[in-house]
Amino acid sequence: MSNQLDQYRGVWTLAEVRQGKIHPVSFELLAWGQSLAQKLGVELASVVLGSGVGDQVDQLIAHGADKVYLADDPALLDFGVEPQAGILTDLIKQHKPEVLLGSATTTGRTLLPVLAITLTTGLTADCTGLDIDLTERLLIQTRPAIGGNVMATIKTPTGRPQMATVRPKSKRPLAADPARSGEVIKVELGPEQLASRVKRLEFTPEETVGAPLQDAEVIVACGKGLKDVKNLKLVTELTEILGGSLGATRKAIDLGWLSYSHQIGLSGKTVSPKLYLGCGVSGAVQHLAGITSAEKIAAINSDPEAAIFQVADLGVVGDLFQALPLLVERLKQNTEGSAS
Amino acid sequence: MEIVVLVKQVPATDQVKIDPERGTMIRENIESELNPLDLFAVEEAVRLKERLDGEANINVLSMGPAKAVKTVRDALARGCDQGWLLSDRKFAGADTWSTSFTLASAIEKLVPGCDLILCGERATDGDTGQVGPMVATFLGLPVLSFVSAVERLDQGALAARREVEGGSELVQCPLPALLSVVKAINHPRLPNLAGKRRAKAAEVPVVTAEQLELPVEKLGLKGSPTRVVKVSKSQLSRQGRILNLEDDPTAAVEALVAFFTSPPSAPEA
Known part of the structure; x- marks a missing residue:
């Protein structure tokens, strides 16, 4: 042998x-x-x-x-x-x-x-x-x-x-x-x-913010803490400023806020970005399973007991709707500053 | 139409506990469940049968220990017609290769002339997603993986949508074929009372290696080309810094901005 x-x-x-x-x-x-x-x-x-x-x-x-x-x-x-x-x-x-x-x-x-x-x-x-x-x-x-x-x-x-x-x-x-x-x-x-028994009839590209999640260097993920689909623009704006891709927890998908292709975790995608930022993500084990190989993890959540803080390198406890506009405003200064 | 659904019993995901000393899974008092991703395969089989005006027979197969009969009954309660449990000490320790060999052999024997095989994209415990394509290959069937919709199904062929990086593709293939499905394909219904009663009363034959006339050298650990040589606890928890937004919003925002541009805290594993 x-x-x-x-x-x-x-x-x-x-x-x-x-x-x-x-x-x-x-x-x-x-x-x-x-x-x-x-x-x-x-x-x-x-x-x-x-x-x-x-x-x-x-x-x-x-x-x-x-x-x-x-x-x-x-x-x-x-x-x-x-x-x-x-x-x-x-x-x-x-x-x-x-x-x-x-x-x-x-x-x-x-x-x-x-x-x-x-x-x-x-x-x-x-x-x-x-x-x-x-x-x-x-x-x-x-x-x-x-x-x-x-x-x-x-x-x-x-x-x-x-x-x-x-x-x-x-x-x-x-x-x-x-x-x-x-x-x-x-x-x-x-x-x-x-020869192939399987024939491809068409390919439909998906409109997403940023690169496909599996290729993304930066991922901003939203969870149930976002409370309503109309608040999605807050994280979308942040995602665009960071040049990242938008992801979500199972709950956010099940609530119909985003399509399945955005789902990270056991019943979605496994991702390996350089930076992951969870916004209103509680950190259910099923979601965390999808982000274990992220290089850096940050999280913003109003619940200090949220499990996401157990795996985050940097956690901010506080109101998402206060934190996100501040963060977006600050990052805009950054880009304007570097452009001038 | 003869449909086969492959299901697996897995430990309930939110109950997994790891022995911190040995890095092994604590199996005592852990509840098991039907692999959550297999629910979509079971539901899709039931929906396809409805689309065919009931002109289909749904066979559910699982390989596992004796207690996995519960998983087969769960699938029966959700609308499958006939269930089998492949259970034998000779199957123990199987990797994806020998699991697929056993399942493929059982399908040939128990459901000859099967038209369509459905399975979940992967199981939440092993997380390989390999068994579907492997079973198809053993049976010489076309495989469509990551399927999010069956757009057309008739006696001889089907068209389905696959979720791939950056979009989805519509593909068609002749039957028989194997489909591994993702969560986006449907919303599984809960079993109803009639289904539960039927499942409880159903006879679920336990099928052994001998009944399938399988060569023992291809089964279980013995038939597995791969060997798990070590299992250790992963470093999931990090030494994180936690700031409070209300204490000092500017400091928290500055910390985030600095963090976004800083190098990773831990060296590459």
Whole structure:
């Protein structure tokens, strides 16, 4: 058995393409991949599947890839699980990487489980930490579990490649080095590899304040403490001034103040912003589960006993409707000051 | 139409307590519940059956310990027609790979010719979201994940909306297929009295590995490619500073503004 495992060498990351562009989460994965590849003393490769993305592969090399496998075909314009899983399964069986990383996005969390079955190997979801155990030459995968209450460390002793989806923003991309060189390998595709039973009919972009929550650097979240939907403009204004994205608790969504795509927590999204500000958010465990990997947490709430203050780096106890206008006014001075 | 709903029993989220010394979950006296996200899958199955003028049969399957029969009965009370519990010591310790293998094998055996499989996007305890796509792959079916609406359903095909980063996409695929659904798909109703009575009286067969004729090396911990090697308590609570707005509004606002631009307090883990 160990003999068979020894045939697998190298670290691969899956680049993610959205609306025809390589998304920056792909570079975060390469930063993880490079630290693992260096420890293992192996090459780092990235795989990109898309349509007309050939002129973007330089970005993957500049961010750390030694090698790029490029599958480029008009049929791969939109993400489709079936062609992607088929092409990747063939490539992985042929080249045998020991580690395969994907992003814990809707794409990665759909595609990698399929690969775990087609390749008969293990998959660890939504990792926030990755390392190598050199004595056993194994990937050490760390992830939050049970609503973020515990951190679990997981290994894949016998399956190859060892596969993980990695939480977006869990690592900063390496600075791009345009002088890096790498090899680009074009993947030959047959028509049977491009077939898909699932067809995309249309894409409807959502009108939101700021970037999608999973990509946001700054998130202002509102909870029931906002009292009424008409007060939403207070947090919206603050969100815009901070250049952030607007999020919400389950209660705020259930009251119909915002659409489901804004929901953070166990039954919504997991986010990893640099800054999270909770406005009238009580801090139910289900909500906190979605923000545990935020770098900095601040909260404004009138209830000094609110659970959000247990996890906040900075908490302000007080009336939201007094605090928010003061804060907005103060931040406006800031931007006017810097503009003059 | 034969519909299968996959459900999981999980510890009630707001009751999870962690042993601070060992970093393990305290399981004594913890109430269990039907995974909250599975409620949307159960409700959607019932709604689809209503759309089909009742021309559907809803099968609910769960894998878990004997006490998880309660979860199956809960789903029956909410409108599922027939329930099974896959329960066997050989299933214990399964990761998502061997859980999916067991569930997929059971669907083939217990509901042959099934047209549609529904499951919640993920369970609130394991939080992986992997079992849906894995079950579909074992069965060779198309998978639609993160589904927020079933816009069209007929005997041969369906169209559904998926919630993805930055928007939603409308996709269509032939049946049979597997859908994992998100909360936005519906508002689950509470079970009514008739449903509760029916669920209480219903026979819920307990299905074992032997009855499914499954190879033991693919089951439970033995069949799991991954191993949890350590569990530790996460550092959820921080050494926060708390200010009172009324004491000094200007100071509180200045502190917030300074905080927004300051570097993170804790080094990266």
